[in-house]
Amino acid sequence: xxxxxxxxxxxxxxxxxxxxxxxxxxxxxxxxxxxxxxxxxxxxxxxxxxxxxxxxxxxxxxxxxxxxxxxxxxxxxxxxxxxxxxxxxxxxxxxxxxxxxxxxxxxxxxxxxxxxxxxxxxxxxxxxxxxxxxxxxxxxxxxxxxxxxxxxxxxxxxxxxxxxxxxxxxxxxxxxxxxxxxxxxxxxxxxxxxxxxxxxxxxxxxxxxxxxxxxxxxxxxxxxxxxxxxxxxxxxxxxxxxxxxxxxxxxxxxxxxxxxxxxxxxxxxxxxxxxxxxxxxxxxxxxxxxxxxxxxxxxxxxxxxxxxxxxxxxxxxxxxxxxxxxxxxxxxxxxxxxxxxxxxxxxxxxxxxxxxxxxxxxxxxxxxxxxxxxxxxxxxxxxxxxxxxxxxxxxxxxxxxxxxxxxxxxxxxxx
Amino acid sequence: xxxxxxxxxxxxxxxxxxxxxxxxxxxxxxxxxxxxxxxxxxxxxxxxxxxxxxxxxxxxxxxxxxxxxxxxxxxxxxxxxxxxxxxxxxxxxxxxxxxxxxxxxxxxxxxxxxxxxxxxxxxxxxxxxxxxxxxxxxxxxxxxxxxxxxxxxxxxxxxxxxxxxxxxxxxxxxxxxxxxxxxxxxxxxxxxxxxxxxxxxxxxxxxxxxxxxxxxxxxxxxxxxxxxxxxxxxxxxxxxxxxxxxxxxxxxxxxxxxxxxxxxxxxxxxxxxxxxxxxxxxxxxxxxxxxxxxxxxxxxxxxxxxxxxxxxxxxxxxxxxxxxxxxxxxxxxxxxxxxxxxxxxxxxxxxxxxxxxxxxxxxxxxxxxxxxxxxxxxxxxxxxxxxxxxxxxxxxxxxxxxxxxxxxxxxxxxx
Numbered sequence: 001x002x003x004x005x006x007x008x009x010x011x012x013x014x015x016x017x018x019x020x021x022x023x024x025x026x027x028x029x030x031x032x033x034x035x036x037x038x039x040x041x042x043x044x045x046x047x048x049x050x051x052x053x054x055x056x057x058x059x060x061x062x063x064x065x066x067x068x069x070x071x072x073x074x075x076x077x078x079x080x081x082x083x084x085x086x087x088x089x090x091x092x093x094x095x096x097x098x099x100x101x102x103x104x105x106x107x108x109x110x111x112x113x114x115x116x117x118x119x120x121x122x123x124x125x126x127x128x129x130x131x132x133x134x135x136x137x138x139x140x141x142x143x144x145x146x147x148x149x150x151x152x153x154x155x156x157x158x159x160x161x162x163x164x165x166x167x168x169x170x171x172x173x174x175x176x177x178x179x180x181x182x183x184x185x186x187x188x189x190x191x192x193x194x195x196x197x198x199x200x201x202x203x204x205x206x207x208x209x210x211x212x213x214x215x216x217x218x219x220x221x222x223x224x225x226x227x228x229x230x231x232x233x234x235x236x237x238x239x240x241x242x243x244x245x246x247x248x249x250x251x252x253x254x255x256x257x258x259x260x261x262x263x264x265x266x267x268x269x270x271x272x273x274x275x276x277x278x279x280x281x282x283x284x285x286x287x288x289x290x291x292x293x294x295x296x297x298x299x300x301x302x303x304x305x306x307x308x309x310x311x312x313x314x315x316x317x318x319x320x321x322x323x324x325x326x327x328x329x330x331x332x333x334x335x336x337x338x339x340x341x342x343x344x345x346x347x348x349x350x351x352x353x354x355x356x357x358x359x360x361x362x363x364x365x366x367x368x369x370x371x372x373x374x375x376x377x378x379x380x381x382x383x384x385x386x387x388x389x390x391x392x393x394x395x396x397x398x399x400x401x402x403x404x405x406x407x408x409x410x411x412x413x414x415x
Numbered sequence: 416x417x418x419x420x421x422x423x424x425x426x427x428x429x430x431x432x433x434x435x436x437x438x439x440x441x442x443x444x445x446x447x448x449x450x451x452x453x454x455x456x457x458x459x460x461x462x463x464x465x466x467x468x469x470x471x472x473x474x475x476x477x478x479x480x481x482x483x484x485x486x487x488x489x490x491x492x493x494x495x496x497x498x499x500x501x502x503x504x505x506x507x508x509x510x511x512x513x514x515x516x517x518x519x520x521x522x523x524x525x526x527x528x529x530x531x532x533x534x535x536x537x538x539x540x541x542x543x544x545x546x547x548x549x550x551x552x553x554x555x556x557x558x559x560x561x562x563x564x565x566x567x568x569x570x571x572x573x574x575x576x577x578x579x580x581x582x583x584x585x586x587x588x589x590x591x592x593x594x595x596x597x598x599x600x601x602x603x604x605x606x607x608x609x610x611x612x613x614x615x616x617x618x619x620x621x622x623x624x625x626x627x628x629x630x631x632x633x634x635x636x637x638x639x640x641x642x643x644x645x646x647x648x649x650x651x652x653x654x655x656x657x658x659x660x661x662x663x664x665x666x667x668x669x670x671x672x673x674x675x676x677x678x679x680x681x682x683x684x685x686x687x688x689x690x691x692x693x694x695x696x697x698x699x700x701x702x703x704x705x706x707x708x709x710x711x712x713x714x715x716x717x718x719x720x721x722x723x724x725x726x727x728x729x730x731x732x733x734x735x736x737x738x739x740x741x742x743x744x745x746x747x748x749x750x751x752x753x754x755x756x757x758x759x760x761x762x763x764x765x766x767x768x769x770x771x772x773x774x775x776x777x778x779x780x781x782x783x784x785x786x787x788x789x790x791x792x793x794x795x796x797x798x799x800x801x802x803x804x805x806x807x808x809x810x811x812x813x814x815x816x817x818x819x820x821x822x823x824x825x826x827x828x829x830x
Contacts, residue, residue: 160586169597183600230540
């Protein structure tokens with residue numbers, strides 16, 4: 001018996017799921033991972049492995065048991081397709097919480113082709129709906145914690161700090177201005193982000209109709225690789241994606257600098273994004289589990305992000321640290337080239353989160369990961385390989401071409 | 416060659432789809448129906464046929480050709496599963512517009528079991544997404560007209576007239592109140608309604624990212640059976656659903672009165688709903704096709720409803736016409752027992768819609784349909800057979816039991 005409760009981590013072999021499973025196991029929870037290893041299969045499709053040499057799931061779990069004395073259980077199935085397995089598992093384990101990472105999570109991948117668009121919608125919506133439907137079918141009072149994204153808000157909110165999920169507005173009714181609190185109007189920027197806005201409506205409905213207790217974490221762009229637990233043994237190392245589809249912007253820059261590739265900035269790099277270190281991700285998830293909404297409470301939404309930066313600023317920071325060159329590409333995405341972004345994250349701060357800042361953690365990443373494993377990188381998978389727009393075709397090698405920054409501004413025009 | 420353009424009607428064998436296909440064909444459009452006949456297959460599952468004796472799709476189309484000299488083409492496939500068929504069809508026909516009725520459209524059916532919930536989500540979301548994705552893949556400038564529902568708004572807006580899709584609100588930014596126009600916050604009351612709120616986000620995204628021209632019709636509860644075209648020959652007759660899952664409230668009451676079954680009112684019958692006659696539905700769809708949004712315009716939303724009534728008021732109206740008794744049932748749905756509802760429908764009125772009112776059309780329905788075909792009804796499928804709430808179990812025969820109205824109020828409590 002453990003001190004704490006039982007937790008199921010859906011997608012527990014992935015970039016956020018694996019360190020979360022370890023962190024919760026380390027904290028005394030009985031953890032069961034469900035994963036169909038789809039992310040490893042996509043590595044094969046893209047011809048690009050994790051920069052870090054990750055162990056098989058079996059080796060990971062055996063190693064963790066040797067080191068910690070704790071066994072994490074593993075079930076191999078597809079939650080979007082094998083509904084009965086979910087119901088049976090929930091009934092068997094009666095978990096206190098389910099952490100749901102089991103979605104296709106890369107915006108560029110979701111935009112590659114009609115097949116990728118359709119896979120992302122089908123997989124993410126049916127997977128999330130199956131989880132909700134199965135919780136209701138079992139009749140158990142399980143807290144669902146879902147990894148969402150800051151991207152559901154869009155990035156066009158000049159001057160307004162983005163609130164945590166709900167927005168206070170005034171509506172005119174019969175000449176009177178009535179204050180109401182509404183879910184923040186969603187503004188998705190890709191098929192992937194769109195699926196997260198659909199998820200939010202699934203949560204809204206199941207919370208209202210069936211009283212499910214749900215926390216939705218609107219996470220910023222994750223950077224960093226390892227956590228306290230994944231550092232304990234080489235076979236526990238976390239994955240690090242550096243190619244253009246799954247690699248998050250900071251991790252891509254770090255690796256590009258390490259192998260001497262120019263940093264790939266899209267457009268002017270004036271896009272401001274919210275960031276969080278992977279160590280803070282796993283801490284936030286534990287905080288979310290331990291501060292569950294009450295029965296009858298609306299969906300609880302946290303902004304899981306700790307600082308904001310312009311992409312250009314990040315590139316300059318890393319160029320300064322490493323001497324890397326910066327190269328500008330026509331932005332293959334439909335997005336504002338320059339935006340402001342202010343994000344409220346009061347709730348996690350109030351629960352005691354003490355964030356790791358870029359200025360503290362960046363050098364560790366450069367030494368521990370990017371420099372150490374740079375020989376594993378394939379430079380062919382670095383340039384942008386997915387386009388949002390029919391008018392920005394990719395070149396013969398399937399990538400968007402680099403251009404002078406003046407040209408970027410000219411092509412992008414008023415978008 | 417026809418005078419007008421080519422139109423594809425997805426779900427063109429159904430209750431709204433069939434009279435729409437005939438109306439557009441009659442107006443000179445070249446119509447192609449796509450349908451997998453799922454609604455007829457659900458009749459078999461539920462053991463309840465249309466009260467009216469509908470002909471097979473082949474007989475329908477042959478009859479229409481004999482009468483009108485116009486051929487409606489028919490393709491049998493499942494749009495949620497057979498994506499390539501959609502792309503090939505769009506490329507072959509290059510339609511001016513696609514009218515999309517091809518969704519599971521009954522709220523009670525969507526609530527029956529986990530399988531029905533999952534089917535409704537999977538079918539409706541993948542079907543709608545496939546249509547959008549296929550339009551983008553073909554690169555054609557096709558206007559998509561989708562049949563949505565008033566139910567996406569919810570029914571809790573005391574005092575406020577429901578606008579057509581968009582709501583003007585004021586947001587406070589740095590001490591200033593800024594007016595903004597947002598999509599009306601969705602408030603779905605069943606799994607079926609939830610899928611329509613998901614559809615709205617698919618439309619929002621594809622309109623914004625890919626510039627698709629889309630009209631979403633937020634339709635009220637349809638009543639009535641036949642239209643000018645379906646009355647032309649017995650083999651063209653439209654379907655009339657009277658059982659508790661697919662029958663809309665007014666049609667159910669009409670048939671119940673005809674066979675001497677008490678009218679089945681849920682709760683106090685104080686729920687106010689918006690209604691539209693099937694003849695006005697087909698007129699509205701033609702108006703929507705002929706008043707398409709411009710390229711670059713946001714999703715165009717019409718409220719497709721012409722009058723509002725309380726369910727109790729409808730029951731009293733029909734009881735007055737026919738002498739039927741009224742019987743109250745514990746409401747199996749999660750909904751307010753009493754609500755006000757005011758709906759804006761200025762846009763269709765401005766385009767010249769001259770609505771058929773209940774007071775004009777009701778007697779025709781009683782004589783033409785309910786009384787004429789009453790011998791085809793099976794009374795076993797009349798009581799409510801799907802529950803929204805675990806605390807309102809159905810009885811051994813799978814139906815919710817009738818009760819005194821005082822008891823309804825007591826059970827429902829503060830809900």
